[in-house]
Amino acid sequence: MTFDQILGHEHQKEILRRGLVNGRIAHAYLFSGPDGIGKRLMAMALARAIVCLEQRGCGHCQACRKIDHQNHPDLHILEPDGSSIKIEQVRAFQRDLNLKPLEASRKICMIEQAETMTAGAANALLKTLEEPRGDTLLILLTAQPNRLLETIRSRCQPLPFTRHPNSRIQAELEKQLGIDATESHVLAALSEGSFKKAFGKDRELYLEQRRDLLKTLTGLSSGSILPILDFAEQLAADKTILIDILEIFQAFFRDVLMTLEGRGDEELVNLDLKHKVHRVAAHENVASILDKLDALMTVRRQLDRNVNRQLAMEVLLLKLAA
């Protein structure tokens, strides 16, 4: 993948290109930005541009192909082992870095999900990151730069990536999947600027189940408690998609909020459920919607901390149905 094949991120491409041309590539970069927007692709493209035998990341030469297959001897990739990057991994990696590059002009190391480094691992990396031996290029990738140590952040040249505009994702969805404009709008809006999400396996959830879920949700009333408990049980059952479902709820209530604030329909996520949004908006006010959105945010934070899922869902639904 060359720079040209990566969609968007013109700014970032330009910075790296110039760096390559002027020989001003720093020794450590921090690529930060939401998941699935192309940080890794960009890092790979940069790696290729550096090792390429034709000096331009052609994609055909031996070196480029090795990078593509991730078996270039001078490309080191550090990934979380389990849930985190551990200090042993960092130490092994530092030993590798002490050796001279084999084929390319410099060694290239990518640290994926850098925020998962344990405190020990991160600290062990500090000296390397500040003054690596020889011609080493370190690229840290992270979706949550704020969870990195300040000392790590300060040692890297930051290169923040922004999410893709919805229009770009929508166009791409329509082109590649051949779905209609409304569906692609919903998908693009729910994907939060991430290609990974938009094209991922959640499509069915986002399109089909969403309608049923929202129908059940808006059908709940504070008077009848049993349906609420049933629905909570149903939601809590599947841990993997729960977060996505909550996202759908958030998007829905955001739509209601936007409608209440008198924004146009084009800003809605759930374009296909316009009428439902308007109906809900008719008997809500801004304060109550803000409360509900708050409840959703709270529950998402709680889920990160391993609360009792069913209980959390019951509380949430009681608040949402109020």
Add this chain to the structure above:
Amino acid sequence: MAYLVLARKWRPQNFTDLIGQEHVSQTLANAIRSGRVHHAFLFTGARGVGKTSAARILAKALNCEAGLSDQPCGTCASCMEITASHGLDVIEIDGASNTGVDDVRELRENIRYLPNRSRFKIFIIDEVHMLSTNAFNALLKTLEEPPEHAKFIFATTEPHKIPITILSRCQRFDFRKIPTSRVAGRLREIADAEKLTISDRSLSLIARQGEGSMRDALSTLDQVIAFSGDEVEDDAVQTLLGMVDRRLLLDTVEAVLQRDSRRALDAVRRIDQLGLALKQFTQDLLEMFRGMVICKVVEDPAEMLDLVGDELKGLKTLAEEASLEDLQRVVTLLLKTQSELVNSNYPLLTLEMSLVRLANLSPSQNLARLISHIESLEKRLGETAPPPRKMPSAQPRPAQETPPPKKPEAPVAVKTANKGWQGLVEQVRQSRPMLGSVLEHGRPLKLELPTLEIGYPNGSFMISQLQEQQITQDLEALATAYFGQPVKLLVSGIDSSQQSAPPSLVETRQAKETDRMRRLREDAVGHPALKSVQEIFNGTIKKVIPIDKGFV
């Protein structure tokens, strides 16, 4: 050699380059000049303020071949080696990678040997906070009395993780964050040396981004150069830093102040379309409001705000429109939003919610005015309402407080004085809860001012308590305050079977309770439904429980 980032290329090489840390460099220079160099130093401070650099400079100064001086020559073999970080006698250890006790033991082995050719053998341990407890402890003896030729320099960002036994053996230097103006000044020097064209405004923006850290600022400058080459435009810096256009910011501020949520949401939408970082936007917004708060409370805010001319004037006019309370509330809410944004998985929504909330804040009332309002209300009420309980009240108590008529043994005399006694007990209980509960058990034998006689069953614990002089005095003082005339307190023992004495408050309450229970039972037994249940099931009534106490 590949390209060196500015932070490495321009690492300070002598004490004069080390800006913003004069308190450190002067102390060290004086120590060196007077030959009173400690053997262990601890450098602490935030990231990128010069700890590692200072350690290296100190090493150079100590080992310079031109003699021990606070101005290392930078040209002798020793200085050159240290600059290139492969000095034989300056051993730089990565504390975070060599954390174990074995690493320290190895160091202790090494320390015995004399330096190869320099004056001192210097151990720089960077990121020393990551050493294990055992490693620290293994170091203690060496650190207390190292050989004459050894010097230790520790550097860390987290001094609180270092055991106090280590701290007490080191000379500690706290590095400060570098003021923005100093960072900008240094950036200017570097920019000139690198033949960069860049405006002062951009440099100060970059410096501010660094938040007191030179390395952060230099990393950003690197980024700027990478983006725009040697000719740096102001616009380019703004875009690169994700700075939000000031007009857009002003628009949002105005929208919030005029409670126009639609316009505020418009701004968010524009930010989103431009692909700017929402976090940066919130930060900028927060800074605007902070500026306005400062404009409100400080007479000459120019210095505190780092703003000049039009920007300051604009901020001042904006600040005039809003009240201080409102601004503070906005700042509080924005601060909360800022921390929420960091962990939010739907940042756009978080920001939108926050702005809608800000725009819907009901205008705050001036607190002082509210208070004076309440006070005047109180005064008006006070004129019509009876004065608060103060006088001795011999008047009969209100109907519902009289003891139930089922209590024939209650003497009439006490009934009239009851308010007095009960009131006194309540009063005492408010200020002295323990004493109050003692009084509750007492029987008011005589309440004919100025004499108050309280009776307790003979030999009870309470008698002995009340007979203590201190307590008697306290109680008399309280009673005096309550009745508004001097009171003489008498405590006497009574025979517990004696029926003539008026009941204590506790007894009254118990009597009331059993009386109520009896009536409840009567009611329950007499109830037709219960009767038929008894008949059908041939049951008996075991217990009657009032559902208002303890149940349901």
